[in-house]
Amino acid sequence: MAGTPVTLKGGSLAGALEAQRERLLPCVHCGFCLPACPTYNRLGDENDSPRGRLHLMLAVVEGRLDPSSDAFQTHLDRCLGCRACETVCPSGVEYGTLLELARETATEARRPDVFSRALLTVMGSRALRALFFLGGRFMRVTGLANVAVRRLSGDGIAGKLRFALAMLSATEEAGLERHGRASGSGAWVSAADDGSSLTPSPPVGSAGVLHGCVQDGLYARINEATARTLDANGFDVRVVTRQDCCGALHAHGGDLTTARRLALRNIEAFERVGVDWVVVNAAGCGAAMKEYGVLFEGDAMEERARAFSDKVRDISELLVSAGPRVGAPVECSVAYDHPCHLMHAQGVTAEPLQVLNAVPGVDVRVVAKADECCGGAGIYGMTHPDLGARIGGDKVAAVRDTGADLACTPNPGCMMQIGAGLRMEGASGEVVHPIELLDQSYQRAGYYT
Ligand code: SF4
Ligand code: SF4
Numbered sequence: 379m380a381g382t383p384v385t386l387k388g389g390s391l392a393g394a395l396e397a398q399r400e401r402l403l404p405c406v407h408c409g410f411c412l413p414a415c416p417t418y419n420r421l422g423d424e425n426d427s428p429r430g431r432l433h434l435m436l437a438v439v440e441g442r443l444d445p446s447s448d449a450f451q452t453h454l455d456r457c458l459g460c461r462a463c464e465t466v467c468p469s470g471v472e473y474g475t476l477l478e479l480a481r482e483t484a485t486e487a488r489r490p491d492v493f494s495r496a497l498l499t500v501m502g503s504r505a506l507r508a509l510f511f512l513g514g515r516f517m518r519v520t521g522l523a524n525v526a527v528r529r530l531s532g533d534g535i536a537g538k539l540r541f542a543l544a545m546l547s548a549t550e551e552a553g554l555e556r557h558g559r560a561s562g563s564g565a566w567v568s569a570a571d572d573g574s575s576l577t578p579s580p581p582v583g584s585a586g587v588l589h590g591c592v593q594d595g596l597y598a599r600i601n602e603a604t605a606r607t608l609d610a611n612g613f614d615v616r617v618v619t620r621q622d623c624c625g626a627l628h629a630h631g632g633d634l635t636t637a638r639r640l641a642l643r644n645i646e647a648f649e650r651v652g653v654d655w656v657v658v659n660a661a662g663c664g665a666a667m668k669e670y671g672v673l674f675e676g677d678a679m680e681e682r683a684r685a686f687s688d689k690v691r692d693i694s695e696l697l698v699s700a701g702p703r704v705g706a707p708v709e710c711s712v713a714y715d716h717p718c719h720l721m722h723a724q725g726v727t728a729e730p731l732q733v734l735n736a737v738p739g740v741d742v743r744v745v746a747k748a749d750e751c752c753g754g755a756g757i758y759g760m761t762h763p764d765l766g767a768r769i770g771g772d773k774v775a776a777v778r779d780t781g782a783d784l785a786c787t788p789n790p791g792c793m794m795q796i797g798a799g800l801r802m803e804g805a806s807g808e809v810v811h812p813i814e815l816l817d818q819s820y821q822r823a824g825y826y827t
Contacts, residue, residue: 398476399439401475402435402471405429407429407433408469409429410468411466411473412427414428414463415428415463416458416460416753416769417457417458420769421765431454431477431480432471444487446488450487451487454477454480454481454484457477458718458769459474459755460719461718461723462722462749462750474669475672478629482634485632485633486632493761498631498636501591502623502633502636502639507591508595510595511595511596514546515596517543518550523546526540527540527543540802541759541760544797544802544807546596546794547797548798548801549597549790549797550808551599552808553808557708558707558710559708559709582696583653583654584616584654585614585654585655585657585696586616586648586651587608587618587659588624588656588663589621590623590624590790591623591624592791592794596790597790597793597811600790603814603816604693608693610825611701611703613655613696618647618650618653621643624658624662625641625673626662626665626666628640629666641666641673641674645679645682645683648689649686656690656691657692657693657696659693659811659813660789660790661692661720661788661792662717664719665720668690668724669687670684671687692730693733694726694788694812697733697736702736703736705816705819705825707819708740708819709740710740711743711780711781711784712783712810712815713744713780713785714731714787715745715752715773715787716730716744716748716749716787717789720788721749733812733816737818738819743780745779747772747776750773751773752773752795753768754792754796770796770798773799778805784809784810785807785808786809786815787809787811788812788813793809793811794809797809
């Protein structure tokens with residue numbers, strides 16, 4: 379089915395948004411979403427609130443506002459896409475879907491900046507991506523990224539470059555080995571003492587892991603830990619080749635055509651292997667893949683895309699459904715933050731904490747206002763340095779206030795954003811994914827031998 383033509387309803391300027399008029403109508407303008415919105419809370423401008431942005435979208439649909447106008451462009455662009463507004467909306471307004479359609483309309487009316495276009499081009503190509511991340515890993519392993527973060531200063535280009543390199547530097551592996559092995563909770567029994575089989579039963583199905591773009595390029599260790607922990611919990615983990623970036627970055631950036639092209643590649647790749655579950659360890663990717671059906675709405679691919687989306691699970695959801703097995707102690711404290719695309723877009727909140735509960739010795743401290751966006755939102759810190767710094771600064775302060783050894787969150791963008799903020803303040807800025815802790819715990823328990 380490679381190369382299946384995709385013809386969606388409303389594919390022209392304003393057409394995509396116009397075709398979604400019915401999605402705009404449920405908004406009753408109650409304003410319940412305003413206090414949940416990080417941009418409205420900082421700027422106090424109705425146009426930077428969910429309700430205000432929906433109002434702008436409706437004005438474009440009804441022809442009262444030009445999509446190339448500064449009002450439409452600026453306020454849509456400032457949205458983080460965190461979807462906190464969806465969680466609190468009593469009318470069930472599908473804000474995330476509307477935002478993607480509005481951004482497509484906005485980018486067709488006015489070309490995005492060169493930097494954003496270049497980034498989307500790189501992420502949309504396997505070859506360019508490989509080269510890009512090779513350079514990133516070189517900067518990371520040689521310590522050049524760290525040196526530059528310490529030496530660079532100022533605003534403008536230097537400030538943006540410093541932030542980008544701090545994000546790269548934040549992808550360094552945390553030294554989990556140094557955290558103690560003595561049991562603090564008493565919940566753990568060693569594999570030898572346990573006397574049970576190391577493989578749980580009954581079998582819990584076959585699973586293929588999404589490699590992703592940033593995950594594959596900078597966090598391959600998390601993908602490997604995902605496969606190992608699934609295997610240790612009884613899943614039949616299968617390698618899925620020829621998969622691609624999930625397309626979330628493109629969808630959020632208004633390039634729905636490329637997002638659909640990438641989605642199609644993933645659907646084909648996972649269908650070829652025929653797994654029961656498509657496992658994702660990045661909240662943003664999981665949210666996008668659970669909505670492939672919406673991405674292909676009105677197209678011949680829609681039914682197939684919906685069947686694919688039905689199989690997508692965050693790694694924490696699958697592990698909790700199978701247990702997860704308790705590992706050996708890793709004595710440390712972590713400041714846990716909920717990724718927006720897990721909490722608000724997927725409704726997955728308890729499961730990552732249940733995964734952490736399977737690691738004896740971990741003291742989990744959920745940060746204050748953990749339901750608010752960290753300001754990551756792709757490259758928001760570079761495209762909106764002032765507002766991004768305010769939102770990110772509040773999150774970093776909340777993480778610091780916990781006094782925990784490590785920050786912990788299950789999404790690469792949030793890991794990089796929080797880690798960058800900590801490093802720019804001179805802290806060590808170690809950030810882990812919950813699966814890294816579970817993996818360390820399982821290694822100590824001898825589950826992989
Ligand atoms: S909470 Fe929902 S219905 Fe109320 S203003 Fe916000 S988007 Fe509209
Ligand atoms: S997605 Fe986030 S930033 Fe955008 S309107 Fe909703 S709450 Fe505000």
